[in-house]
Amino acid sequence: MTVLTVATDKGGVGKTLLCQLLACALAGRMRVVMLDADPTAALSRWAARAYEGAPFETVAEAGEARLAHLIAAKAEAADLVLVDTAGFGNRAASVAMTSADAVIVPALVGEADITEAERAVGLVAALARAARRDIPARVLLNRVRRTTLTRHALAELTAAGVPRLGSSLSDLVAYGELTYSGRLPAQGPAAAEVAGLVAELEGLGWLPVMTTLRNVVIT
Amino acid sequence: MKTLKPRTRPSAAEALAIAAETAPMLPPAQMPAADRAATLNMRLREATISAIAAAAKGQGLTIKQLVVRAVADTGVAVAAADLEDRTPRRRGR
Numbered sequence: 001m002t003v004l005t006v007a008t009d010k011g012g013v014g015k016t017l018l019c020q021l022l023a024c025a026l027a028g029r030m031r032v033v034m035l036d037a038d039p040t041a042a043l044s045r046w047a048a049r050a051y052e053g054a055p056f057e058t059v060a061e062a063g064e065a066r067l068a069h070l071i072a073a074k075a076e077a078a079d080l081v082l083v084d085t086a087g088f089g090n091r092a093a094s095v096a097m098t099s100a101d102a103v104i105v106p107a108l109v110g111e112a113d114i115t116e117a118e119r120a121v122g123l124v125a126a127l128a129r130a131a132r133r134d135i136p137a138r139v140l141l142n143r144v145r146r147t148t149l150t151r152h153a154l155a156e157l158t159a160a161g162v163p164r165l166g167s168s169l170s171d172l173v174a175y176g177e178l179t180y181s182g183r184l185p186a187q188g189p190a191a192a193e194v195a196g197l198v199a200e201l202e203g204l205g206w207l208p209v210m211t212t213l214r215n216v217v218i219t
Numbered sequence: 220m221k222t223l224k225p226r227t228r229p230s231a232a233e234a235l236a237i238a239a240e241t242a243p244m245l246p247p248a249q250m251p252a253a254d255r256a257a258t259l260n261m262r263l264r265e266a267t268i269s270a271i272a273a274a275a276k277g278q279g280l281t282i283k284q285l286v287v288r289a290v291a292d293t294g295v296a297v298a299a300a301d302l303e304d305r306t307p308r309r310r311g312r
Contacts, residue, residue: 003228039249064238068231077227090248094238099228123242130237180287196236 002208003071003081004201005100007124010116011087014106014142016042017175019084019163021194023047024184028054030079032212035095036060038086050182064091079208096128102206105139105163107146111151118162136204139164140197143171144193167197254298281306 085093107117124137174190
């Protein structure tokens with residue numbers, strides 16, 4: 001139903017981590033399919049070996065032609081198709097952006113990250129124009145600390161007119177532990193941040209809102 | 220009259236075409252592995268080998284070409300390079 005692509009040409013900014021966090025948060029609420037378009041297959045390896053939450057389907061596919069058909073097929077069957085991409089410019093990532101309903105561009109606060117994030121948002125805009133459809137893209141800052149550097153990065157994004165999510169991910173040990181434990185803490189700062197991110201994405205219409213009817217009395 | 224733009228997701232073929240047209244310089248995420256030549260040995264009766272060799276000579280083919288073409292005709296995905304005569308030629312012959 002919804003295709004959400006996580007992409008930027010910069011490596012090591014948290015693309016796979018974001019997919020892992022969203023899988024932990026959403027797999028129990030909806031039918032999630034993860035398409036791992038990164039040749040390192042880090043996401044699918046994590047899903048197979050470490051992840052302990054509600055089940056979701058993972059397919060590793062870095063070839064752009066097969067990925068394009070997979071996205072189309074899985075979008076018909078799943079509530080959410082989440083596409084993780086490689087940390088360098090490549091055809092599979094462009095196809096995943098073109099097929100997406102929305103694109104999240106993770107970035108750290110360094111100059112290279114912000115520059116590549118701006119470039120990624122620009123590429124999504126170009127693909128959207130070519131496809132004649134809206135493909136919104138927003139930057140998600142990762143490993144954020146309350147520093148002058150972070151404030152400067154935010155100012156740079158604003159000055160460049162690059163849209164960003166209000167949510168961000170802090171530099172938390174829990175996120176690193178997740179890559180080994182396969183579990184996201186149910187409470188604490190990490191859980192709160194991820195819940196806030198999910199709420200923001202739902203508010204933007206980037207995630208399907210799954211309603212559950214409880215205690216409904218029909219008279 | 221205003222052009223109304225579709226908001227539906229492009230098909231797989233359309234997505235591939237749009238991505239190739241918009242960002243043609245991008246490489247594939249993964250390079251296909253090199254399809255290198257290897258050796259396949261078979262133990263056959265001398266009579267069979269003689270018959271294959273005669274048939275190949277009669278058709279102007281190498282033994283390998285004759286065998287591989289027959290295999291390809293059954294629907295096996297034979298590499299195009301294996302259908303060619305790649306016998307090393309000596310200069311002047």
